[in-house]
Amino acid sequence: MRKINPHDFKVARRGTSREINRQIVLNLIRAHQPISRADLSRLMNVRRGVASLLVSELLGESLIFEGALGEAVGRGRRPTFLYIDSRQRCVVGIDIRASRTYIMLTDLMGKQLGVVSSFQTSKDIDVLTKELARRIKLVLTEFSEVGACEGVGVVAPGMVDPALGRVLHAPTLGWRDVNLRDPLAAALGIPVHIENSGKACALAQLWTTRSDVVASGNSVFVSISDGVGTGVVVNGEVMRGRHNTAGEFGHVPLSIDGPRCSCGATGCWEAYVSNLATLSRYFGHDLSEGRPREAGEASFTVEDLVARARAGDAKALAAVNSTARYLGLGLASIVNSIDPARIYIGGEITTAWSLIEPIVRSALRERTLTDFGGATEIHIVPAEEHPRLRGAVALVAAPAFAAPMVA
Amino acid sequence: MRKINPHDFKVARRGTSREINRQIVLNLIRAHQPISRADLSRLMNVRRGVASLLVSELLGESLIFEGALGEAVGRGRRPTFLYIDSRQRCVVGIDIRASRTYIMLTDLMGKQLGVVSSFQTSKDIDVLTKELARRIKLVLTEFSEVGACEGVGVVAPGMVDPALGRVLHAPTLGWRDVNLRDPLAAALGIPVHIENSGKACALAQLWTTRSDVVASGNSVFVSISDGVGTGVVVNGEVMRGRHNTAGEFGHVPLSIDGPRCSCGATGCWEAYVSNLATLSRYFGHDLSEGRPREAGEASFTVEDLVARARAGDAKALAAVNSTARYLGLGLASIVNSIDPARIYIGGEITTAWSLIEPIVRSALRERTLTDFGGATEIHIVPAEEHPRLRGAVALVAAPAFAAPMVA
DNA sequence: GAGTATATGTTCCGCGTTTAGACAAATTCC
DNA sequence: GGAATTTGTCTAAACGCGGAACATATACTC
Numbered sequence: 001m002r003k004i005n006p007h008d009f010k011v012a013r014r015g016t017s018r019e020i021n022r023q024i025v026l027n028l029i030r031a032h033q034p035i036s037r038a039d040l041s042r043l044m045n046v047r048r049g050v051a052s053l054l055v056s057e058l059l060g061e062s063l064i065f066e067g068a069l070g071e072a073v074g075r076g077r078r079p080t081f082l083y084i085d086s087r088q089r090c091v092v093g094i095d096i097r098a099s100r101t102y103i104m105l106t107d108l109m110g111k112q113l114g115v116v117s118s119f120q121t122s123k124d125i126d127v128l129t130k131e132l133a134r135r136i137k138l139v140l141t142e143f144s145e146v147g148a149c150e151g152v153g154v155v156a157p158g159m160v161d162p163a164l165g166r167v168l169h170a171p172t173l174g175w176r177d178v179n180l181r182d183p184l185a186a187a188l189g190i191p192v193h194i195e196n197s198g199k200a201c202a203l204a205q206l207w208t209t210r211s212d213v214v215a216s217g218n219s220v221f222v223s224i225s226d227g228v229g230t231g232v233v234v235n236g237e238v239m240r241g242r243h244n245t246a247g248e249f250g251h252v253p254l255s256i257d258g259p260r261c262s263c264g265a266t267g268c269w270e271a272y273v274s275n276l277a278t279l280s281r282y283f284g285h286d287l288s289e290g291r292p293r294e295a296g297e298a299s300f301t302v303e304d305l306v307a308r309a310r311a312g313d314a315k316a317l318a319a320v321n322s323t324a325r326y327l328g329l330g331l332a333s334i335v336n337s338i339d340p341a342r343i344y345i346g347g348e349i350t351t352a353w354s355l356i357e358p359i360v361r362s363a364l365r366e367r368t369l370t371d372f373g374g375a376t377e378i379h380i381v382p383a384e385e386h387p388r389l390r391g392a393v394a395l396v397a398a399p400a401f402a403a404p405m406v407a
Numbered sequence: 408m409r410k411i412n413p414h415d416f417k418v419a420r421r422g423t424s425r426e427i428n429r430q431i432v433l434n435l436i437r438a439h440q441p442i443s444r445a446d447l448s449r450l451m452n453v454r455r456g457v458a459s460l461l462v463s464e465l466l467g468e469s470l471i472f473e474g475a476l477g478e479a480v481g482r483g484r485r486p487t488f489l490y491i492d493s494r495q496r497c498v499v500g501i502d503i504r505a506s507r508t509y510i511m512l513t514d515l516m517g518k519q520l521g522v523v524s525s526f527q528t529s530k531d532i533d534v535l536t537k538e539l540a541r542r543i544k545l546v547l548t549e550f551s552e553v554g555a556c557e558g559v560g561v562v563a564p565g566m567v568d569p570a571l572g573r574v575l576h577a578p579t580l581g582w583r584d585v586n587l588r589d590p591l592a593a594a595l596g597i598p599v600h601i602e603n604s605g606k607a608c609a610l611a612q613l614w615t616t617r618s619d620v621v622a623s624g625n626s627v628f629v630s631i632s633d634g635v636g637t638g639v640v641v642n643g644e645v646m647r648g649r650h651n652t653a654g655e656f657g658h659v660p661l662s663i664d665g666p667r668c669s670c671g672a673t674g675c676w677e678a679y680v681s682n683l684a685t686l687s688r689y690f691g692h693d694l695s696e697g698r699p700r701e702a703g704e705a706s707f708t709v710e711d712l713v714a715r716a717r718a719g720d721a722k723a724l725a726a727v728n729s730t731a732r733y734l735g736l737g738l739a740s741i742v743n744s745i746d747p748a749r750i751y752i753g754g755e756i757t758t759a760w761s762l763i764e765p766i767v768r769s770a771l772r773e774r775t776l777t778d779f780g781g782a783t784e785i786h787i788v789p790a791e792e793h794p795r796l797r798g799a800v801a802l803v804a805a806p807a808f809a810a811p812m813v814a
Numbered sequence: 815g816a817g818t819a820t821a822t823g824t825t826c827c828g829c830g831t832t833t834a835g836a837c838a839a840a841t842t843c844c
Numbered sequence: 845g846g847a848a849t850t851t852g853t854c855t856a857a858a859c860g861c862g863g864a865a866c867a868t869a870t871a872c873t874c
Contacts, residue, residue: 001644001645001805001806001809001810002642002643002644002809002810003434003613003614003622003623003643003644003805003808003809003810004430004431004434004643004808004809004810005619005622005623005643006434006435006437006438006439006619006622007438007619007622008619008622008623009431009434011427011428011431011451011452011453012423012424012425012427012428012831012832013424013832013833014424014831014832014833014858014859014860015832015859015860016419016423016424016427016832017419017420017421017423017424017831017859017860017861018419018859018860018861020418020419020423020813020814021418021419021860021861023411023814024411024416024418024814027410027411027413027416028413030413031413031414032413036822036823037822037823038821038822038823044418045418046418046861046862047861047862047863047864048822048823048824049823049824049825049826049861049862049863049864050860050861050862051823052822052823052824052825053824053860053861069869072820072821072822072869072870072871073821074819074820074821074870074871074872075819075820075821075869075870075871075872076819076820076821076822076869076870076871077820077821077822077823077868077869077870078821078822078869078870079821079822079823080822080823159776159777169777206410207410212412212413212414212415213649215410215412215413215414215415216410216412216415217648217649218646218648218649218653232744234641234642234646235409235641235642235644235646236409236410236411236412237408237409237410237642238408239625239641239642239745240746241624241625241745241746241747242620242624242625242746242747242748242779242783243746243777243779243780244746245743245746245776245777245779245780246625246744246745246746247744247746248743248744248746248776249743249744251743251774251776252659252740252743252744253660253661253662253736253740253774254660254662254663255660255661255662255663255664255665255674256661256662256736256774257662258662263776265773265774267662329660329663333659333660333740336652336655336656336658336659337639337653337654337655337656337659337744337745338646338648338653338744339647339648339649339650339651339652339653339654339655340648340649341649366672367658367660367663367672369566369652369655369658369670370566370576370650370652372649372650372652373650373652376649398408398410399408401410401411402408402409402410402411403408403409403410403411403813403814404814406427406810406813406814407427407430407431407810407811407813418861419860419861420861420862421829421830421831421860421861421862422830422831422861423861424830424831424832424860425830425831425832428831428832443851443852444851444852445850445851445852453832453833454832454833454834454835455851455852455853456832456833456834456835456852456853456854456855457831457832457833458852459851459852459853459854460831460832460853479840479841479842479849479850479851480850481841481842481843481849481850482840482841482842482843482848482849482850483840483841483842483848483849483850483851484839484840484841484849484850484851484852485840485841485850485851486850486851486852487851487852815874816873816874817872817873817874818871818872818873818874819870819871819872819873820869820870820871820872821868821869821870821871822867822868822869822870823866823867823868823869824865824866824867824868825864825865825866825867826863826864826865826866827862827863827864827865828861828862828863828864829860829861829862829863830859830860830861830862831858831859831860831861832857832858832859832860833856833857833858833859834855834856834857834858835854835855835856835857836853836854836855836856837852837853837854837855838851838852838853838854839850839851839852839853840849840850840851840852841848841849841850841851842847842848842849842850843846843847843848843849844845844846844847844848
């Protein structure tokens with residue numbers, strides 16, 4: 001039951017019905033491909049004539065194509081299968097992180113083409129833009145046989161305004177109100193989309209899941225690395241909030257008297273479960289920015305820690321388990337406030353998932369109000385799936401499939 | 408950018424455009440009344456003919472009525488003003504709380520008729536249903552001149568499934584999976600709607616605000632009494648979650664090592680800012696359920712405490728200020744996760760708002776990530792506005808104005 | 815192999831709704 | 845009293861869903 005905003009609404013025009021049904025057809029083809037016109041009309045509960053017209057419109061725009069004929073189940077004419085046309089179209093995804101920036105080329109549906117490349121992130125926005133433009137052009141000429149590039153998606157840590165194409169505030173990069181989109185788009189001559197990394201990850205999961213409780217319900221993506229990034233989907237839509245800052249569960253406290261966090265406050269969830277926090281716990285002292293590290297600590301990662309824990313290092317296991325417990329306690333806040341159908345978790349610590357799942361679950365149950373909540377689905381997203389890059393790519397591909405704005 | 412759920416969507420039919428535009432007209436009349444057909448057509452950017460037809464449909468359903476002629480600004484025919492027809496229709500709101508149950512009669516727009524009455528809540532569901540039916544009938548016969556009753560709205564604390572009409576779990580009442588709606592509807596012969604009290608309060612605020620950033624954005628209602636109830640609105644829609652438990656910020660922790668909460672966990676926000684917590688702080692010992700109270704404590708309320716604080720009682724002021732600080736710290740979690748355009752706060756502690764606002768604000772700023780967040784609008788809802796009862800009433804009135812489900 | 819049954823995809827017409835414009839009614843200004 | 849202007853209604857055209865007929869394609873039957 002949504003309220004109509006009496007100062008900002010969309011009247012239904014003569015073409016609105018068609019626009020709605022066109023998008024439904026497009027989504028059904030995407031979800032069920034290969035699929036015939038007749039099947040579409042049955043799924044939509046409209047006459048075959050209507051489905052046929054909508055399909056021919058999509059064919060005209062080359063958004064879909066007719067493939068081979070399907071096998072007839074019983075007798076009768078064989079159906080012509082329809083597919084989303086992701087041939088000869090590609091998308092570039094960019095993941096800007098504090099240390100390195102990653103580039104991936106995919107087709108329109110997000111299937112990876114070639115390898116992921118990366119380079120050191122320059123905090124100077126002009127240098128970074130030039131370097132990005134150069135490398136994107138390089139990739140596109142190298143893979144020129146895969147067709148034209150539909151767009152570039154960029155994810156960045158921090159506060160992003162996708163409508164303005166600006167990074168409003170990115171503490172780890174030292175950026176404030178930086179226009180990343182327009183210079184890059186101008187240099188490339190290709191549309192560029194930009195979004196916060198947590199929100200983009202949530203978006204990508206939403207658009208690739210087959211689960212219908214996720215598709216039209218709530219879900220949360222939690223990305224645990226140097227910091228904790230989160231993206232929240234409510235009613236099938238990424239939650240933005242008034243200032244594009246919604247979904248920052250990383251800075252919801254576990255204990256307001258807890259350890260200092262990079263954000264300046266104390267006891268944030270991030271301060272308990274970030275990679276830095278986990279490693280600090282192992283080494284027995286604070287590793288946060290600016291403090292000197294002892295020999296061997298600098299290159300030691302959470303993956304190394306997990307390997308040691310699996311190998312039987314009791315101290316390593318204790319550090320990992322401790323993070324697991326805090327992870328579960330923080331997830332409880334997400335469950336209590338958002339009640340998502342599913343939580344996605346990405347980040348290095350998830351390599352230990354088989355070790356830590358029981359601890360995470362029990363901590364989650366400890367603080368959730370209902371048994372349902374304690375049993376909330378948790379999906380691990382491995383690093384090899386490149387969730388952030390997939391999120392960046394989704395920024396380009398998803399809008400074509402989105403529901404039209406109405407009422 | 409909303410995703411279309413490929414397993415649960417609504418195709419646009421022949422009448423869909425009209426349905427959409429009909430609801431827009433209804434909402435525009437509600438928001439701008441008195442308003443003429445010509446003004447409607449200008450606001451909607453459609454021809455006067457379309458507005459005229461939609462209006463005549465609404466007139467036929469008696470949802471609106473034609474009032475007096477307006478004054479012509481320049482020359483030309485005078486416009487006929489249109490109004491939402493809330494004459495000869497009334498709504499009953501019921502607020503079930505652990506101790507007492509409240510009844511209020513309003514017109515369709517939520518304007519109070521008569522006085523709020525109350526009686527002691529029976530935890531036996533059959534007894535309560537019978538007593539409710541008896542008292543509602545009494546009120547309706549007493550006010551029979553205000554016309555037919557359109558429906559009864561009921562709010563209850565705890566986990567409610569509005570679709571099933573059931574209270575799934577209400578700890579303070581000892582209810583588990585109780586059907587409150589159907590027996591009451593059967594006894595009265597009137598439709599009954601039921602909802603969690605926090606969600607209903609949020610709904611009522613959404614539907615009565617004039618602010619358009621609230622109307623189509625995020626807002627949160629926080630109700631502080633014996634417990635902490637919250638309702639969250641995202642994109643102009645109450646957030647339900649997978650199991651109707653979304654929005655429970657009362658049990659997000661401030662400190663996982665903090666005081667024990669009624670929910671069984673420790674350090675929940677509720678355990679810091681509920682009335683019980685505030686009073687316990689004043690008396691210097693735990694007042695929670697089951698513990699013996701000393702003489703005079705039982706009838707001493709937060710309003711009494713605020714009165715003493717205002718009168719200069721240092722101990723009282725300290726208790727109130729302490730609650731204020733925790734209130735602000737908890738609100739920061741709401742701001743960081745939801746980024747609402749506005750937060751509404753109700754409950755006895757708000758009688759001290761002029762005293763505590765600076766403390767709440769500074770605590771909020773302490774833990775919010777951006778200056779915008781720290782400056783989030785906070786609106787106090789005084790008890791005299793009966794937010795819970797207004798929420799109950801909104802359950803009946805709001806659906807008629809909701810946006811149609813499409814795509 | 816011809817005929818029949820069945821499924822797919824296209825085409826045509828009816829009807830509801832928006833779009834555009836004309837017209838009557840009402841009011842003010844000159 | 846007449847011109848100008850605004851409101852509200854009405855009519856025809858354009859567009860898209862609803863329903864049904866028709867051509868096409870395939871399998872089964874005799």
